Amino acid sequence: MKEPKSHTPSRHSPAPVLAGTILFALVLVLLVRLLTAGAIFRGTEEARQTVLESVAPSDSTAFSQLPCDPAMADGMYAAWQGEALAGYCVAVTADGFGGPMELMVGVSAQGSVTGVAILSHSETPGLGDGVDDPAFLERFLDLSGTVRIGTGSNAVEAVSGATESSRAVAQGVNQALAAVAAYSAEGGAVREEGEN
Secondary structure (H helix, E strand, O other), X not given: OOOOOOOOOOOOOHHHHHHHHHHHHHHHHHHHHHHHHHHHHHHHHHHHHHHHHHXXXXXXOEEEEXXXXXXXOOEEEEEEEOOXXXXXXXXXXXXXXXXXXXXXXXXXXXXXXXXXXXEEOOXXXXXXXXXXXXXXXXXXXXXXXXXXXXXXXXXXXOOOOOHHHHHHHHHHHHHHHHHHHHHHHOOXXXXXXXXX
């Protein structure tokens, strides 16, 4: 007797299905990025403006980005009161205990600290992250020259249990003060015609 031939069902290769799924996912990701890019950019711009206003000399009404030496600062902005230069806002990165610490430091046109904001850090929770405390950051206000951690003139007392993290903040403040001093020695910021 003859055995019937067995038919195996034809199998479709999974490659076209997989390629189609990947292509669909890529198109979806690109579409979402295009739709949210404007909102992300505006959010970033608004966040930058808020930080600049928080550290700048009081009554600053406008900010303009300045060229700066990347060895001294990550970014620098002039703070304006109408047509007059009120001071500068300087973005710096210091060496924290837990890694890089990014700060924005406001410096008056006369060279004293007007504000300090910590943008990011990796300090130990419960200890080093105490440098975020506004009461600690306010201790730097009105200081100039070279700031140190300790006691006495031109010194700021460290956050208890976070001496290295406190030194990182002082290092960032000193970087900003030095960047402003160097920029001012080269002539300082000049408001361009038609600049906001």
